[in-house]
Amino acid sequence: MLPLIFLPQIPSVGVLTALCALAWFLAGGKKKLLMVSAIALISFSWGAFQGGIQIEQINALQGMSRNVTATLQTINLGNASEQSQFFKIENLEGQRVFPPVMFRTKWREGGENLRAGQRWQMKVSLRPVHSLLNEGGFDAQRWALSQHAPLTATIQSAELLDNNSTLRQQFIQRVQQGMPPLENTPVLVALAFGEKGLIQGPEKLLLQRTGIAHLVAISGLHIGIAALFGWWLARGLQFVMPARMIDYRFPLLVSCTFLLTYTWLSGGNAPALRAALAVSMWLILRFFRIRCHPWQIWLWGTALLLLLDPMKLLSDSFWLSCFAVASLVFWFQWAPLPARFKHRWYWSFLRWGHLQAGMTFLLLPIQIGIFHGVNVFSFLANMWAVPVVSLITVPLVLFSLLANLLPACWLINAKTLVWQLSDSSLSLAMWGIKPFAVGWTPLGESFLLLSLLGWPVIICWRLLPVKHSLSLICSLCALSVAWLIRIPPERWRVDMLDVGHGLSVLISRNGKGILYDTGNRWEGGSAAEQNIIPFLNQRDIQLEQIIISHNDMDHRGGLEPLQTRYPDARLRESSISGQNHLKCIAGEQFRWQGLMFKVLWPERPEADARNNESCVIRVSEGAFSLLLTGDIEAQTEKALIMKWRQDLQATVLQVPHHGSNTSSTPPFLRTVKAVTSLASASRFNKWHLPAHKVVSRYNKARYDWHSTSVSGQLSLFIYDDYWTIKGLRDQLNPRWYHRQFGVSGDNE
Numbered sequence: 001m002l003p004l005i006f007l008p009q010i011p012s013v014g015v016l017t018a019l020c021a022l023a024w025f026l027a028g029g030k031k032k033l034l035m036v037s038a039i040a041l042i043s044f045s046w047g048a049f050q051g052g053i054q055i056e057q058i059n060a061l062q063g064m065s066r067n068v069t070a071t072l073q074t075i076n077l078g079n080a081s082e083q084s085q086f087f088k089i090e091n092l093e094g095q096r097v098f099p100p101v102m103f104r105t106k107w108r109e110g111g112e113n114l115r116a117g118q119r120w121q122m123k124v125s126l127r128p129v130h131s132l133l134n135e136g137g138f139d140a141q142r143w144a145l146s147q148h149a150p151l152t153a154t155i156q157s158a159e160l161l162d163n164n165s166t167l168r169q170q171f172i173q174r175v176q177q178g179m180p181p182l183e184n185t186p187v188l189v190a191l192a193f194g195e196k197g198l199i200q201g202p203e204k205l206l207l208q209r210t211g212i213a214h215l216v217a218i219s220g221l222h223i224g225i226a227a228l229f230g231w232w233l234a235r236g237l238q239f240v241m242p243a244r245m246i247d248y249r250f251p252l253l254v255s256c257t258f259l260l261t262y263t264w265l266s267g268g269n270a271p272a273l274r275a276a277l278a279v280s281m282w283l284i285l286r287f288f289r290i291r292c293h294p295w296q297i298w299l300w301g302t303a304l305l306l307l308l309d310p311m312k313l314l315s316d317s318f319w320l321s322c323f324a325v326a327s328l329v330f331w332f333q334w335a336p337l338p339a340r341f342k343h344r345w346y347w348s349f350l351r352w353g354h355l356q357a358g359m360t361f362l363l364l365p366i367q368i369g370i371f372h373g374v375n376v377f378s379f380l381a382n383m384w385a386v387p388v389v390s391l392i393t394v395p396l397v398l399f400s401l402l403a404n405l406l407p408a409c410w411l412i413n414a415k416t417l418v419w420q421l422s423d424s425s426l427s428l429a430m431w432g433i434k435p436f437a438v439g440w441t442p443l444g445e446s447f448l449l450l451s452l453l454g455w456p457v458i459i460c461w462r463l464l465p466v467k468h469s470l471s472l473i474c475s476l477c478a479l480s481v482a483w484l485i486r487i488p489p490e491r492w493r494v495d496m497l498d499v500g501h502g503l504s505v506l507i508s509r510n511g512k513g514i515l516y517d518t519g520n521r522w523e524g525g526s527a528a529e530q531n532i533i534p535f536l537n538q539r540d541i542q543l544e545q546i547i548i549s550h551n552d553m554d555h556r557g558g559l560e561p562l563q564t565r566y567p568d569a570r571l572r573e574s575s576i577s578g579q580n581h582l583k584c585i586a587g588e589q590f591r592w593q594g595l596m597f598k599v600l601w602p603e604r605p606e607a608d609a610r611n612n613e614s615c616v617i618r619v620s621e622g623a624f625s626l627l628l629t630g631d632i633e634a635q636t637e638k639a640l641i642m643k644w645r646q647d648l649q650a651t652v653l654q655v656p657h658h659g660s661n662t663s664s665t666p667p668f669l670r671t672v673k674a675v676t677s678l679a680s681a682s683r684f685n686k687w688h689l690p691a692h693k694v695v696s697r698y699n700k701a702r703y704d705w706h707s708t709s710v711s712g713q714l715s716l717f718i719y720d721d722y723w724t725i726k727g728l729r730d731q732l733n734p735r736w737y738h739r740q741f742g743v744s745g746d747n748e
Contacts, residue, residue: 001047006735013052062741076169130740142735146312187216191215211375212381227255229398323366331362337350352387356386376441444540493508494619495716498531512542516617526557526560533561547572550631586643602614631660633660641667641671652674663694677705
């Protein structure tokens with residue numbers, strides 16, 4: 001099924017049918033290679049078929065208003081109005097929908113009454129999922145497909161049909177109502193139920209930056225603790241049972257019951273399901289006294305998960321979990337501790353350190369690949385936090401959940417005490433990791449190859465003589481360093497980032513960069529944090545200057561986080577500002593990394609620069625030039641033609657004002673005479689930009705039209721004697737799950 005990650009498009013049903021027929025023919029052969037080939041073809045066809053179903057559902061369901069019957073899937077933790085709600089469609093216009101498909105929406109009012117399990121009759125406007133697409137950024141479109149939620153919806157009307165909530169929602173509410181006020185309630189709720197919606201702001205950032213965010217996701221560690229908790233309870237009961245009733249299978253059955261119950265409480269999230277499947281498989285093998293190799297269990301578990309849901313291949317969580325378990329098996333087999341350290345209790349801390357060192361070392365590739373950075377102190381943070389949370393907090397939380405199943409009144413005080421002890425232990429863990437938060441180091445794709453060295457180094461160390469191992473390891477290190485310091489083929493590069501409705505253009509050369517505008521800002525985030533900084537980290541760009549075209553929030557919204565991340569970057573703007581800021585006034589010129597920057601507008605600084613006072617800059621080197629225009633409108637375009645007619649000519653034009661009809665006048669386009677135009681706009685924006693009239697003007701003037709709403713990130717590569725432009729969605733990273741699903745167009 002691995003090709004599903006790289007395919008540019010899903011094969012047609014006819015092709016998949018032909019592959020299945022070929023697999024049937026190969027399966028009739030007696031050779032093992034033919035059988036393996038048949039299994040591979042069947043597996044690929046099954047995965048591709050599942051992906052094709054989602055595409056068909058998107059095309060069938062998106063469009064005009066629809067009447068649907070849907071069941072709410074999102075657990076309400078008391079903040080329903082602040083989070084996205086997921087609904088599973090059961091019926092569409094009276095017709096049953098199979099397989100079930102989900103849509104995501106924002107519940108505007110009355111969110112406190114939402115409960116998972118409620119059935120609603122709705123009139124909704126469905127549209128395909130679409131995400132911003134930049135190198136290093138979060139791929140929300142891929143994630144949505146992995147969750148079988150390929151649609152978003154605007155609710156026009158809704159009527160509650162059935163107010164009954166799920167047993168899990170009822171139990172979570174009961175537990176929340178019985179919890180005393182605690183300092184770490186959000187994290188405790190996450191540990192108990194796998195629901196992380198209450199973890200916000202600094203607390204969330206601390207967990208991510210210290211590398212212990214895995215502790216608040218119910219995964220293998222917690223499922224294993226739940227199983228062990230059940231085993232201890234069963235062994236305790238066996239002490240008071242008659243000897244004839246004592247059997248080795250009783251603790252295994254109780255362990256399995258506990259881990260399955262805890263998995264149900266977690267909502268059956270992907271990491272918990274994977275862990276439950278693996279541990280259950282191990283318990284079943286022990287039950288029937290079957291001995292298996294750890295790699296067999298890992299392979300069986302992975303294969304079964306993918307057969308049940310091939311779309312898990314698109315989930316980073318799936319890869320993180322599988323990679324973590326594989327790393328553990330590999331580490332214990334290829335780099336074990338000496339036998340004398342494996343048994344005595346006083347070597348426990350050393351054994352734990354050995355385990356954590358292996359996880360830290362071998363998980364570096366996936367840490368850099370998914371999170372684009374590592375914490376150099378994550379080993380110490382995990383050495384402190386994991387034992388406290390795993391050995392104290394989680395067992396106390398499990399005891400509290402068990403106590404909530406018993407209605408006895410005398411347990412109320414006991415439950416309160418246990419929750420307080422859980423909170424105190426968690427406070428101890430959080431206190432210990434705070435000093436390590438400063439160790440977070442962003443790393444780009446250049447370090448990815450270097451991080452992979454851990455695996456071959458261990459293999460060389462174990463399999464080859466010392467002399468050969470050293471020479472091979474040195475060769476691998478030399479190759480990695482050469483990759484790290486490689487010179488890009490292009491002389492310089494321009495990237496228009498996909499920041500939705502806003503603008504952000506990066507000009508980079510020799511690992512340095514100048515950023516023109518910083519995108520938008522909203523409550524709880526900004527384009528800088530979600531798109532720009534991850535992109536800069538991915539490409540290892542050191543930002544030296546930030547240019548703000550004007551004061552509209554969709555152009556300067558991300559300035560503050562960028563200045564925090566890059567304090568040495570100089571700020572240039574046309575507004576009257578601090579003395580240390582560089583001015584953006586017509587006539588100014590400066591040279592940077594061999595490129596010439598010439599300011600064409602505005603003529604004077606403004607107290608509050610708006611659209612027509614946007615900072616217009618022409619960037620040039622040799623035969624190539626780029627004209628950055630911000631949000632200028634027809635009035636400024638006319639003034640620029642009168643004053644700078646010759647200097648306006650450029651190879652590439654940034655489309656003014658996101659393609660608004662107030663800009664891009666025909667005389668301006670004829671004066672610039674560009675080959676290519678780049679528009680920054682969001683796909684489903686409420687202003688319907690770029691306007692159809694404007695796109696027609698560019699086509700009539702024989703400009704090549706490119707838009708972030710269609711192509712995602714747009715990248716210009718300037719070489720010695722030519723240049724080229726590529727879009728991330730259709731050229732740099734063409735994948736079937738990156739497609740612009742539904743009706744195509746620039747201003748849907």
